Amino acid sequence: MSLTTCSIIITQQSEKVITISRSLSKALQINTARPIILKLGNKSVSAHVKLWNREGHVMSIPHVLSSSIYLPASGKCMVKSSNGREIQLGPLIGVLAGPASNSAVLPFGGRTGFIREFMQAGANKAYYFAFAANHVDWNREVVTGYFLDANGKWIRRTVPLPDVVYNRLPSRRAENSAAMSAFKTKFVNRKIPLFNWSFFDKYDIYRLLDGEQEASKHVPESINNPKADEIRRMMEKHRFVYLKPDAGSLGIGIYRLTYTPNRGYFARFRRNGINVLIRFPRFDGLFKMLQRHNLKLQYYVLQQGVRLIELENCPIDFRFHLTKNGSNQWVASGIGAKKAGKGSVTTHVRSGGMLMMPEQVLKSVFGSRGDQVLENAKNVAIRLAEAIERNYPHTLGELGFDLGIDQNERVWMFEANAKPGRSIFKLPSLKAQGRTSLVNLFEHCQYLSRFRPRREG
Template sequence: MDGVHHELASVVDIQTKRPVLAILTIDDEIQLFRGNRNNFADLITAGREQGFIVYVLTVSQLKLTRNSLDGFIYEEGTDSWIQQKLPFPDLIYNRIPLREDELLPEVKRKIAACLRNPRVILFNPAFFNKWSLFKWLRKTPHTRPFIPATRRLLSQEVLGNMMLKYKFLYLKPVSGKAGKGIMTILLQPEKTFPYRLRIQTDKKSITYNCGSLRKLWLRVRKECSGERYIVQQGIKLAAINDRSFDLRALVQKNQRGQWDISGIGARVAGSLSITTHVPRGGSIDDPERLLVSAFGQEEARKILNKTRTTALLIARQIERGARHRLVEMSMDLGIDHSGGIWFFEANSKPMKFDEPDIRKQSLDRIFQYSQFLLRKKAGKKAAPG
C-alpha cells in the first residue's frame, strides 16, 4: 500500500503539467461513492494512457474555491479505491448514476455553480427528459421526420385520440431508464376485449385485455402510479425469427470538437420482452448481419449509412435544444419493415457498450475531446485582449 501513496503523491507534484479530469458522482455511506466502478476504473486507465490525471469525485468533495480536493483513485494491484488529495480538475465528467440523485437540492446547486464557474468545464449537466427530447426534435424539418407521433399522457381523451390514429401505441415514463415501466397497447377491433395492454416487468411482460377505453384508462393509470408518461405511435420494427431489433448508436465529440459516430450496436428483443434492453432479456448482435438478413446486402448498407447521418443530425439538434455543451449520448433508433429510421430515445449518460471496439473508442474520445477543449481555452487566454 505504501508504494501506492508515493505514486499518488508524485501525481500531485506534477499537477501543473498534466490535464485533470474528475468523474463526478454522489456519496454513499456504505461504499464511499455510487456508480459503475468498472467504468470509472476504465476511464482512469484510459486517461492515464493519454496523459491525464483522472479521479472520482463526489458532490460533497467538490469545493469550487479550493486548489486541491479529496478524491478517489483506483489502485489496480490491490483492486481498491484510495482517497487522496488531488489537483482541482480542469474538466468534470458528470456520471451521477440516478435521476433522483441528480434532483437533490444540494446536487442541483453544485451543478449550477459548475456551469457558472470559468475554472472548470462540465460535461453533460443532466439526464434528458423524454418529452423535452421530442419537443426539441420536432422543432426542425431536418429531424422531424424521424420522430414518432408523441403526446403527453394527460387524460383518457388523449389516449383515445391517439388510438383513433394508431392501432399500436407505446406508453413510456418521461424519466424512464433501461425500459423500466414501458407499456404497449394494441387495438384489435374484431375481438370481444379489443384493447390489449402489455406491461414490461423485469424479465417478461404481463398482458391485460380490456373491453372498453374507460377500463383500459383505469388500468393504465394504476400502472403509471403517479409517474408522468408519454404516449407514442408504435412502430413495427424489423425482426429476425419473430424477434424485433433496434440499433444503439454512440455519438461523441471527437478531437476536432465535432459530433462523430463512435459505433453502432444492435439489440434484439427477448422472446418475452417488449423492449430490446439487455437487462430485460434482450441480446447483443451485429447490426450489419441483422440488416443484411432483413433487407439484403445493398439495402442494408444504405440503411446503415443513413443511420449514421441521422444520429449526427439528431445529436446536433439535441445539443441546440439542451443549450448546454454535451460531450456524448447514446440513442435508440428503430428500423421499420420498409427500412425507415425512427428515433426512440437518447441517453446523456450512456451505459458501457459491450462491443470491444466501440468501448475503446468511447473511452479514448472523452480524452481527445477534453484535449480539444483545453487547447481552445488556452488559446483564448493567450489571445491578446
C-alpha cells in the same frame, strides 16, 4: 501554443529549481533566462529553470514546489506553454461520480469499474480523479479525489479544481436537486467545462427537436401527460402506441397498447418479471386497468408505435452510443442491435432481449443494402445529436440513442440518453468499440481543457 507529453519526477531536493530536459525546453520554447510560472489547474508557482542533459521529455520538480500546486504524484501527462514563460501541466480531469463508500476496492460501488476503464483510456497523458460533491473545498478551490496509483490501487489526493469535469452522477433525484444544480454551476462560473449536465426526461428531448425540421421527422408522434381520449385517438390512428414513464429507464413501467378492429384493445406489459398480455373488448376496460395499476399519467409520455424490422417475428431496435471526439465532432462510437424477447414490450436484455451485431441484423433484413442502411442510420444519429446540442443550454459530450428502422428504411428516434449505459459493450464483438468510445471521451476532455490543438471559429 506548444504542446507535448512529459514525464514528471517529484524529488526531495531543497533547491526551488525546476529541471527540464533540453528536448522538452526546445519543444516548449522555454526561456530559461528568467523564472517561469508552473501551473496545475488554477494553482501556480514561480520558479527558476535549469536544463538537463537527459533524453526525452522529462521534468524534475522539487517537492517544495510540487506541493504548492498540489501535484498529486510523479507520472506522465501533457504539458503546454503559450509564451515560453508559463508551463501548464495537465489536463486535470475530474469524474463527478456521486457518493463514495469506505471500500478500498470499490469506492464508487458498481460504477468503479467504468471509472477505472475511463481513466485507463488516457493513461500517461493526464491526471485523472473521481470525486463527489462533498470532496470539494470551494474556499481553498481544491478537491480531495480518488486516483489510481501505479499498482492500480485507489488512493486519495488533494488537487486543484479540475480543468474539465465529466458528469457521471448516477442518481436522477439527487442531480435534479437545487443544491446539485448550484454545485455544478460553480464550475461553470469558474469557466471550468462540465459536460453531460443531467439526465434527460423523454419529453424534454421531443420538445428540444420541435423546431428542427430535419431532426423532428425522425421522432414519432408523442403526447406528454396524455388524457384518456388522446390515448384512444392515438391507438385508433396508429393501431399501437407506447406509454412510457417520462423519467424512466431500462424499460421499466412501459405499456404497449394495441387496437385491432373487430378484436378489441390489448395491453402488453411486464409485471413481477413476467410478460403479460390482456385483451379488452372496449377501451374503457383497458383504461380502467391502467387506473388500477395506479399509473400517474402526468408523469407519462404517449408515443406512436412503429412497425420495426423483425427477426423471427421479434422487433429489432438499435442503441447508438455517440461521443464527441478530440475535434469536437459527434461520432458513432458504438452500435448494438437489440432483439426483443418473445412477448416482451421492449428489447431490453433484462426483459428477455438479445444483443446482436447491427451488420448481422441488417444483412438478414435488407441483404446487400444492409451496409447502406446502417450508414444512413449513423448519419441520422449524428444529425440528431447536433440538433439536440444546438437547442440544449449545457455542454454535451456523450449521448445514447434508441433508434428503430422500419421496412421502408426510415429511421426513428424513440429515446435519447445524456448518460447512456454501456451494456452493448458487453458483447465480445463490441468491446473494441467500447474502448474507442472511452478514447473519444478522453480526447474530448483534452479539447475542452485546451490540452489539444483546436481550430477556433
